[in-house]
Amino acid sequence: MSLFQNIVIMALLIIGAGFLSLTEIALAGARKVKLKILAETGDDRAQKVLDLQENSADFFAASQIGLNAVAILGGILGEGAFRPYFLSLVSGFYTGPWADTISFSLSFTLVTSLFILFADLMPKRLAMIAPEKIAVAVINPIQIFIIVCKPLAWFINMIANLLFRLFKVNTTRDDNITFDDISAVMDAGAQAGVLQKQEHHFIENVFELEERNVPSSMTTRENVVFFTLKESEESIRQKLAEYPYSKFLVCNNNIDDVIGYVDSKDILVRILNNQSLLQLNENTIRNVLTIPDTLTLSELLDRFRSTKEKFAVVINEYALVVGVITLSDIMITVMGDWVTPIEEEQQIIKRDNNSWLIDGSTPIEDLKHALALDEMPEEENYETLAGFMMYKLRKIPRPADTVIFDAYKFEVVDVDHFKIDQLLVTRLLERSEPETDQSEATE
Known part of the structure; x- marks a missing residue:
């Protein structure tokens, strides 16, 4: 064959190997979340990629068959096609016993370099840029290629499975997403500018609700404002004016003897109706949710949801009140300064x-x-x-x-x-x- 024909054959082999390398990385690196979004929009090819990822043994066997076959064929043809030309070139300035070896080395280096550059390195780097897009684009022709290689791929997979069982290797892919995975995605999104700094902070705080205990967000015992059953009307009015809280504990004599709580709206209604506040009674006192200080904020959210309450008393193992917490306190933990009252002293x-x-x-x-x-x-x-x-x-x-x-x-x-x-x-x-x-x- 002429030099031109050899070059055309080598180019076709390199293109074929490059296509297989591109496909292998794209199908392996395509993220399931993005593929599911594409599939939900009606793209059938995305669903085919998902199905192929679930049963990837045939694909990887076919891909390796193709890549190795092309590489071996390219080496054989390249060495025979280019060595005579390199021998003629080397003979122009060297005719010793090493001329044939030098020409073989040059031919081998040229063919290997072409395959590494155009059939391996560049296709794989391109596939890493947009794996989902490329995987969807190549899925149909690669399925045809898998069918062609099916008999040999089945035989190779059978041997591989036997070896895996012999060495007790688990080949099941774990697709569970952990908090570390989500955190890494959030960090990447923040670095790329997809997530704003404040949004990143919000999401981190939401996940921390599972780890943070109630005492980290509650109003501590010494800062709790409460009424007693014998609280004077003047004292009640003064506390309502001085502390703009929506709910106040009601205790018998001290804070550890909790009876319930009152909503400031109920007291204000009595004031507007010119009713006496000399004695708090069952009409205004409500049952209060009592929780242990060992609960996490996530567990407290579930408790608030199930009881329809937004206010709770926190007690320790000795049944002493250590503080109170509201749904707003949890929101402040998540949202930070965005929902913290302006007049509240910054910590x-x-x-x-x-x-x-x-x-x-x-x-x-x-x-x-x-x-x-x-x-x-x-x-x-x-x-x-x-x-x-x-x-x-x-x-x-x-x-x-x-x-x-x-x-x-x-x-x-x-x-x-x-x-x-x-x-x-x-x-x-x-x-x-x-x-x-x-x-x-x-x-």
């Missing part, structure tokens, strides 16, 4: 790029978001920043006590009756040790 105040003034009652999850920390040390032992300081210092903190973790210095600024009110958190620009804890208590 985290950014002073500059390297320092924050943070309330001691700030939940650890909110702290990690603000400081871009993946985890805190042994965080299962505490819920708030104040708890973190007490856990690390192993004592009741005092002003100027500090803890250094990761690249941050946590310093106690204000303590009120053993309660840590505020801390100054500073990013350390230079650190001599990877992690140190220290306490500098003022006597």
Whole structure:
């Protein structure tokens, strides 16, 4: 054959091998979620790709048969087609015993390079760019190719299956999507600009509802405003004016003796109707939902949904009230500043790029978001920043006590009756040790 004919044959072989390489990567890399969306829009080819992915053994066997056959044939034909021309070229400046070997090496290098570049590397890189689109486009011709190779593919798959069983290899594909998978997709979407930063934050918070316990979002015991059965009318009016809450606990004598709760709307109706508020009674007091402090926020959402309530009292294992929580508190956990009342004092105040003034009652999850920390040390032992300081210092903190973790210095600024009110958190620009804890208590 002439040089032109050899070149045409080699080009056809390279195109065939390139098509198989393109198809193999596209069908393997096509994401099921996108294919299902295409199938739901009426594209039958997308459904064929899904079916092929479910039973891919025949396809991969046929693909390997085609790729190896073409590669071997290309090597045989290429070596015989191009070696005489390279031999003539080499003979022009070298006629020794190594001339034939040199021409063979040049011919082999040329054919191998052409197959690597045009039949392997470029097709696979193209397939990775848009695997779903390419998979849908090539599914019909590749099904014909699979039928042609079916007999030999069946024989090869039979041997492969026997070997898998012999070595007890599980060949079932696990398509379960984990939280890490979803998180990785969200991170990729945020980096690509598909998800806005705030949207990414919302989605992360929704998934954290399964991990965050109720105490991380509740109003703590010392901040709960409640009425007693003998509360004076003047005191009730004053609390309604001072605290713009929609619901108030009603207790007998102290906060641990809970009777129920009242809705501020019911009290306002009595005020508008000029009715006395001297005594709270069963007409205004409602039964309150009581929950343990071990519930997660996700479990509490289910409890709110089943009871049709939006307000709950949180108790600990000793039946003591540790706080109250509402549906709005959960929404604030998810939405953050978007639903936090403007007049409400912020728990985290950014002073500059390297320092924050943070309330001691700030939940650890909110702290990690603000400081871009993946985890805190042994965080299962505490819920708030104040708890973190007490856990690390192993004592009741005092002003100027500090803890250094990761690249941050946590310093106690204000303590009120053993309660840590505020801390100054500073990013350390230079650190001599990877992690140190220290306490500098003022006597």
